Amino acid sequence: MRVGVGTPRQTQIPPLELPRYSAERLSGIRCIATKLKPESPKESSLTAMVMQRLDALVVLTLTGEGFQRRGGGAAGYVKEAYLAHLIPKQDTNVDDRRYWKVSPPLSLDVLTKQDFLELVEGLEAEFEREYVSQEVDANQERVLVVGMMTGEMERAAFEDSVAELERLVGSAGGEVLQTLKQRRNHPHPQKVVGAGKVEEIAIATQTLGANLVVFDRDLTPSQVRNLEELIGVRILDRTELILDIFAQRAQSRAGKLQVELAQLQYMLPRLIGRGKSMSRLGGGIGTRGPGETKLETERRAIQRRITRLQKEVNQLQAHRSRLRNQRQNREVPTVSLVGYTNAGKSTLINALTNAEVYTANQLFATLDPTTRRLPVPDSTTSEPRTVLLTDTVGFIQELPPSLIDAFRATLEEVTEADALLHVVDLSHPAWESHIRSVKNLLSEMPVMPGPMLTVFNKIDQVYGGTLAQAQAEFPSAVFVSAGDRLGLETLRQKLGQLVRDAVVSL
Ligand SMILES: Nc1nc2c(ncn2[C@@H]2O[C@H](COP(=O)(O)OP(=O)(O)OP(=O)(O)O)[C@@H](O)[C@H]2O)c(=O)[nH]1
Numbered sequence: 001m002r003v004g005v006g007t008p009r010q011t012q013i014p015p016l017e018l019p020r021y022s023a024e025r026l027s028g029i030r031c032i033a034t035k036l037k038p039e040s041p042k043e044s045s046l047t048a049m050v051m052q053r054l055d056a057l058v059v060l061t062l063t064g065e066g067f068q069r070r071g072g073g074a075a076g077y078v079k080e081a082y083l084a085h086l087i088p089k090q091d092t093n094v095d096d097r098r099y100w101k102v103s104p105p106l107s108l109d110v111l112t113k114q115d116f117l118e119l120v121e122g123l124e125a126e127f128e129r130e131y132v133s134q135e136v137d138a139n140q141e142r143v144l145v146v147g148m149m150t151g152e153m154e155r156a157a158f159e160d161s162v163a164e165l166e167r168l169v170g171s172a173g174g175e176v177l178q179t180l181k182q183r184r185n186h187p188h189p190q191k192v193v194g195a196g197k198v199e200e201i202a203i204a205t206q207t208l209g210a211n212l213v214v215f216d217r218d219l220t221p222s223q224v225r226n227l228e229e230l231i232g233v234r235i236l237d238r239t240e241l242i243l244d245i246f247a248q249r250a251q252s253r254a255g256k257l258q259v260e261l262a263q264l265q266y267m268l269p270r271l272i273g274r275g276k277s278m279s280r281l282g283g284g285i286g287t288r289g290p291g292e293t294k295l296e297t298e299r300r301a302i303q304r305r306i307t308r309l310q311k312e313v314n315q316l317q318a319h320r321s322r323l324r325n326q327r328q329n330r331e332v333p334t335v336s337l338v339g340y341t342n343a344g345k346s347t348l349i350n351a352l353t354n355a356e357v358y359t360a361n362q363l364f365a366t367l368d369p370t371t372r373r374l375p376v377p378d379s380t381t382s383e384p385r386t387v388l389l390t391d392t393v394g395f396i397q398e399l400p401p402s403l404i405d406a407f408r409a410t411l412e413e414v415t416e417a418d419a420l421l422h423v424v425d426l427s428h429p430a431w432e433s434h435i436r437s438v439k440n441l442l443s444e445m446p447v448m449p450g451p452m453l454t455v456f457n458k459i460d461q462v463y464g465g466t467l468a469q470a471q472a473e474f475p476s477a478v479f480v481s482a483g484d485r486l487g488l489e490t491l492r493q494k495l496g497q498l499v500r501d502a503v504v505s506l
């Protein structure tokens with residue numbers, strides 16, 4: 001038996017320390033609390049019950065007076081008893097947060113006749129039935145998404161970025177069960193979101209049976225640790241999620257190499273950070289020892305591996321640059337497709353050249369570059385001439401810096417091309433901000449790319465005044481539907497002009 005002094009909320013046991021912790025079971029703990037006022041349990045106590053998945057919560061209210069029975073034993077002190085327990089989801093309503101049932105005031109006699117084992121077993125059977133029926137695919141992660149709108153962020157930009165995070169979860173193979181949002185001036189230094197929100201996340205995790213919570217920003221190691229302790233499931237930040245998608249997509253040796261490098265580079269400072277905070281915490285007896293040493297060894301091993309991978313990426317870079325030189329010697333101009341992820345770059349190269357690049361309605365479908373020959377009409381002679389068209393990895397806003405660094409060999413295919421085709425998905429509500437993100441990323445690349453032609457894609461899905469707006473703002477752009485093979489001839493001709501301009505400007 002565990003005795004805690006304080007309200008059920010104050011004496012709460014962290015999820016990871018509970019004897020049992022899962023969506024289909026209760027924790028195996030019953031809590032009895034006393035209360036001076038004759039009123040039913042407070043919402044905070046009931047919330048604490050949900051978070052610990054208590055078998056039951058009994059609240060006894062006191063009369064403030066009582067008497068000693070003859071022969072010992074107190075009586076009359078307890079006025080009434082309330083019995084509260086969780087209820088299965090089909091009866092709950094996430095919006096008004098009714099996850100529980102509270103009995104009317106009972107007398108102690110009635111309460112003692114309650115068969116708790118039967119109650120718990122009955123509830124667990126229902127939870128389990130519900131859990132099994134929810135479980136579509138056991139391999140699919142059940143994810144809760146958390147978005148936080150800070151200070152100067154605009155509402156629309158925030159909504160777009162949360163929607164994008166949901167799509168990233170889907171692309172990583174997860175299922176988004178619910179998305180929770182909060183507005184704060186600054187992220188909370190320890191927990192990112194406020195205490196009330198953490199509780200709401202924990203409850204939603206519990207009741208929906210989520211096994212992963214993804215945040216729309218990068219988290220510090222201590223934030224991750226605190227949140228995992230409070231919520232009880234794995235916490236992932238945006239960069240880790242993107243790295244995970246890349247890891248799943250990597251096919252070629254070069255791709256795998258670059259992904260591993262990016263993952264280790266992201267991880268390393270986090271390991272060091274954890275080490276530091278640990279030593280700051282104690283800085284004395286009990287803080288030295290195998291924990292710290294192991295961390296140090298681990299850190300060195302990772303550093304060594306990073307150095308080796310970096311060397312390999314350098315070799316890869318040198319190899320690619322030799323290939324590019326050979327192409328340039330043959331005087332075949334090169335054009336790279338760039339653009340936001342899912343803009344339709346691979347669909348476009350397939351439509352233009354009969355390539356067989358994998359396309360899909362998911363983010364980061366393509367990782368490895370593919371190059372194909374494409375005949376275009378020469379802009380002066382109209383004779384066909386060949387250009388080499390390369391499709392490669394898509395961009396995203398705030399592409400993690402470790403990825404940019406690790407993927408420099410792949411990205412050089414982009415920056416060292418003679419010209420760029422910037423593919424924009426005009427059917428996407430955030431197409432304008434996508435253009436800005438791509439331009440920002442290009443401007444951060446070490447080598448200045450050549451001239452660029454903007455291609456608006458998916459015009460078959462564009463409605464309202466969007467097409468006219470884009471045409472007015474980008475008079476020299478081309479408008480196509482790669483999917484429906486619309487506008488491809490115009491695109492070929494403009495490509496002919498583009499490479500001539502590029503070669504002239506060299
Ligand atoms: N309606 C419509 N859908 C299109 C068009 N072009 C591409 N798509 C769809 O858009 C999705 C993404 O296409 P991809 O070619 O894989 O996009 P990508 O730019 O290569 O994306 P990443 O490789 O992930 O960066 C797919 O579901 C395509 O079928 C188009 O012209 N019209």
Ligand SMILES: [Mg+2]
Pocket residue numbers: 345346347358359365366392
């Ligand atoms: Mg692609």
